[in-house]
Amino acid sequence: MDFNLTDNQQMYMDTVQKFVKNEMLPDVMKLEREHAFPRHIIDKAWEIGLLNLSIPESVKGYEVDIVSTALIVKELSYGDSGVSTSAMCNDLANVVIAQYGTEDQKEAFLRPFVEAPIISSFCLTEPGAGSDNMAMTTFMRKSADGKYILNGEKSFITNASYASQFTVFCKVGNPGSLMMACVIIPYDSIYNGEIVSQPFDAREITVPGGGTVITGKPEDKLGQRLSNTATVKFEDVVIEDHQIVGNRRLGFKYAIEVLDYARPMVAAIGVGLAKRALDVTLEYTKERKQFGHRICDMPVARDTLVEMWKKVELADLALMKAAFKVQEGADDRGMYASMAKNVAAEAALFCTKEGLHLHGGYGFMSEYEISKLARDAQIIDIYEGVREVQDMIIGRELV
Numbered sequence: 326m327d328f329n330l331t332d333n334q335q336m337y338m339d340t341v342q343k344f345v346k347n348e349m350l351p352d353v354m355k356l357e358r359e360h361a362f363p364r365h366i367i368d369k370a371w372e373i374g375l376l377n378l379s380i381p382e383s384v385k386g387y388e389v390d391i392v393s394t395a396l397i398v399k400e401l402s403y404g405d406s407g408v409s410t411s412a413m414c415n416d417l418a419n420v421v422i423a424q425y426g427t428e429d430q431k432e433a434f435l436r437p438f439v440e441a442p443i444i445s446s447f448c449l450t451e452p453g454a455g456s457d458n459m460a461m462t463t464f465m466r467k468s469a470d471g472k473y474i475l476n477g478e479k480s481f482i483t484n485a486s487y488a489s490q491f492t493v494f495c496k497v498g499n500p501g502s503l504m505m506a507c508v509i510i511p512y513d514s515i516y517n518g519e520i521v522s523q524p525f526d527a528r529e530i531t532v533p534g535g536g537t538v539i540t541g542k543p544e545d546k547l548g549q550r551l552s553n554t555a556t557v558k559f560e561d562v563v564i565e566d567h568q569i570v571g572n573r574r575l576g577f578k579y580a581i582e583v584l585d586y587a588r589p590m591v592a593a594i595g596v597g598l599a600k601r602a603l604d605v606t607l608e609y610t611k612e613r614k615q616f617g618h619r620i621c622d623m624p625v626a627r628d629t630l631v632e633m634w635k636k637v638e639l640a641d642l643a644l645m646k647a648a649f650k651v652q653e654g655a656d657d658r659g660m661y662a663s664m665a666k667n668v669a670a671e672a673a674l675f676c677t678k679e680g681l682h683l684h685g686g687y688g689f690m691s692e693y694e695i696s697k698l699a700r701d702a703q704i705i706d707i708y709e710g711v712r713e714v715q716d717m718i719i720g721r722e723l724v
């Protein structure tokens with residue numbers, strides 16, 4: 326076993342750390358206050374190759390392995406976990422095409438991401454189907470001309486207001502069907518190269534092949550305000566055979582595979598965020614003096630810093646093991662992905678809560694980054710499957 330980074334990984338780390346330091350950290354607090362979607366950051370991240378990490382060599386010309394992807398997402402999240410959530414969402418939406426799409430589908434649905442900094446959405450969750458994805462009611466039925474017609478509504482969809490393509494999981498035949506499919510809905514890019522402040526209005530898109538996609542007004546969120554989240558409604562959207570990924574009965578299996586890939590990435594987001602909380606707290610407690618001593622030199626406060634450091638390091642180890650298992654396609658990758666996600670969420674929540682505490686009253690002021698990090702951390706425990714669902718997956722595997 327080797328914990329050294331390869332030359333390629335080191336190059337990625339240098340690039341992303343420089344990007345975070347120069348392009349993200351100086352602006353994130355201001356952008357977050359404005360609740361702005363950081364289009365210019367996404368564009369620059371795309372330019373230097375930090376986006377679309379799951380696109381295969383056959384389309385992009387090179388490939389990034391999963392351990393390297395986890396390292397990149399972790400470093401990006403050190404800058405801002407909303408930006409990394411938006412960036413990672415392209416892979417969440419596209420990895421199913423990379424894994425199960427035909428070569429023609431890869432050309433049609435992945436190539437545009439190599440050519441322009443467009444973004445996509447992964448549409449699984451519904452108002453009545455969160456943890457229980459099989460309860461979804463969005464469905465497609467066959468029409469007289471042999472094409473499918475898709476109807477339904479998805480909720481909490483990352484990037485929805487700006488997405489140029491939607492990856493949608495839906496039932497086949499009727500809303501109560503046991504068959505689930507995965508379909509791709511591309512349409513013309515709405516990219517305009519500008520930073521668009523939220524709230525960005527709801528939008529109605531006429532899909533070229535027929536039907537309408539309506540994205541709701543962006544959600545006003547507690548944290549991760551640099552990522553965009555909105556509902557997506559599909560009204561009589563025509564789906565042709567070439568838009569169906571893989572077998573139209575195996576969508577649920579594909580969703581599970583995608584989530585196995587994505588959970589280490591959410592763990593990476595949690596580790597990056599936890600590390601940032603540790604670093605801003607170290608910086609603050611090295612400066613601030615009370616009772617004639619730096620806060621970091623007072624024994625009980627230092628114990629807290631040590632606990633924070635241990636949580637970050639252990640979560641990082643769990644992340645690396647999960648990324649390695651997923652990369653190897655190990656049979657037990659699911660339980661390691663779930664474990665890493667939970668351990669990283671715990672680290673993010675612990676480090677932001679205790680970090681805020683060590684800032685005293687200043688931590689409660691929104692101008693201090695730790696207060697933003699504390700809000701951002703809440704979602705790590707929820708999206709891509711709540712903590713209890715991860716434990717359910719681990720428990721099932723164990724027994």
Ligand SMILES: Cc1cc2nc3c(=O)[nH]c(=O)nc-3n(C[C@H](O)[C@H](O)[C@H](O)COP(=O)(O)OP(=O)(O)OC[C@H]3O[C@@H](n4cnc5c(N)ncnc54)[C@H](O)[C@@H]3O)c2cc1C
Binds near residue numbers: 707710
């Ligand atoms: C900012 C944000 C971005 C998101 N992005 C996306 C996206 O891009 N695409 C997408 O498809 N979805 C997305 N989601 C949805 C997210 O994945 C769901 O919110 C999450 O899976 C939980 O579903 P729910 O909100 O319906 O909660 P529920 O399923 O209603 O769960 C509520 C609570 O019930 C308890 N609970 C649920 N199930 C169990 C169980 N089996 N055992 C014990 N207790 C349980 C837990 O305490 C849980 O927190 C996003 C959500 C947010 C907030």
